[in-house]
Amino acid sequence: MDVTLGCVGQGELRGRGGDPGRGFPPRFVPGGENMAGEFLHAVSAVFMIFCLMAVGCGLGAMGWIGKAEKRFIARFVVNIAVPMNCIVGVLNHLNREGLMEMRSMFLVPICCILLSLFISMVAAMLLKLPDNRRGVFVSMAFLSNTMFIGLPISTQLFGEISVPYVMLYYAGSTIFTQTVSVILVERSGTGREEERDLLSFGKGILTKPPILGVIAAFLLLTTGIRPPEMAMRFAGYLSDTVSPLALMYCGYVVYELGFRNVKFERGIPAMLIIRLLLAPLICALLCRGFGVDGLARRVFITEAALPVVSQITVMAGEYGADEQYAAAGSVLSTIGIFVTIPILMLIVR
Numbered sequence: 001m002d003v004t005l006g007c008v009g010q011g012e013l014r015g016r017g018g019d020p021g022r023g024f025p026p027r028f029v030p031g032g033e034n035m036a037g038e039f040l041h042a043v044s045a046v047f048m049i050f051c052l053m054a055v056g057c058g059l060g061a062m063g064w065i066g067k068a069e070k071r072f073i074a075r076f077v078v079n080i081a082v083p084m085n086c087i088v089g090v091l092n093h094l095n096r097e098g099l100m101e102m103r104s105m106f107l108v109p110i111c112c113i114l115l116s117l118f119i120s121m122v123a124a125m126l127l128k129l130p131d132n133r134r135g136v137f138v139s140m141a142f143l144s145n146t147m148f149i150g151l152p153i154s155t156q157l158f159g160e161i162s163v164p165y166v167m168l169y170y171a172g173s174t175i176f177t178q179t180v181s182v183i184l185v186e187r188s189g190t191g192r193e194e195e196r197d198l199l200s201f202g203k204g205i206l207t208k209p210p211i212l213g214v215i216a217a218f219l220l221l222t223t224g225i226r227p228p229e230m231a232m233r234f235a236g237y238l239s240d241t242v243s244p245l246a247l248m249y250c251g252y253v254v255y256e257l258g259f260r261n262v263k264f265e266r267g268i269p270a271m272l273i274i275r276l277l278l279a280p281l282i283c284a285l286l287c288r289g290f291g292v293d294g295l296a297r298r299v300f301i302t303e304a305a306l307p308v309v310s311q312i313t314v315m316a317g318e319y320g321a322d323e324q325y326a327a328a329g330s331v332l333s334t335i336g337i338f339v340t341i342p343i344l345m346l347i348v349r
Helices: 035-062 067-093 096-105 107-127 131-142 146-158 160-189 198-206 209-223 229-239 242-257 268-290 294-304 311-319 323-347
Strands: none
Touching (some): 035 242, 067 146, 067 209, 096 107, 096 160, 096 294, 107 131, 107 160, 107 268, 107 294, 131 323, 146 242, 146 323, 160 209, 160 294, 160 311, 268 294, 294 323
16 A cells, blocks of 8 residues: 555645745655665754754753753643644645545554564563563653654654654554553552543543644545635744754753763663664564555654653653663663664665
């Protein structure tokens, strides 16, 4: 199933968010480059991401970003910029035929996350990790940072046309982050988990602004309603802030965690292998099995190969698990993508 057939052509794009010549990321054209060219494209994309993260790290060292600014950036990106990015990306780069094809694709991220979870739990048992690290290890290994790193890196590699597929993976990842991951980290800290009912869980997922943005975008696409051009341009301007702000936020998080906390303690190498190597391999096999090809395959594999979810470190500190262990995993996995992503782009070309 070549999902790029269901996407809007370059000549049909409308609004600022859909103009390939404007905005933050360059548009990626599959098959338009040789192997060396694609490798250089991936290296330059990763280098751009590294530079933006370095800005965030530098601003933290200079004292320009603190806890208040960090909170503002996170809230602005998640609650305002990302929902606008969803609407612009879906309406400018997808049509109804492509939407119908995407329904079956949702099985790929779900199955990939489930298999990664199983492998991570087996690895934690074999490594005989202490109680305050076991749940943290599993959470770091089976979930990827699809929002603050996944969205910028995919748009940088493939262009804004990749946004619908990123949001599909993000939806699956969010479900597991808010359920399985929270329970695992809680058990590593307090030894028990809080009681949750199905209603509060559903409300917690469906009221998240990025999920609301996805729902709104797909509803507009399904009904054939397109907002006025001025509204689309307004959304496009807000959408363009996602990549630089999200990456500067990640850079500040690396600065905040500190390189002094980075140690290859027991379990960290295994976590990196699962997170950066096995997860994308599983995703590639699932894409082949489900017949997912083209741009969707590339995006899904990229999303599966991303660093640890930054929220894991926060949860570890909140529930009394090993926060330093989570911080080390987060920093090392973030550094690791600067090596793995360019190589991965050659493998999945």
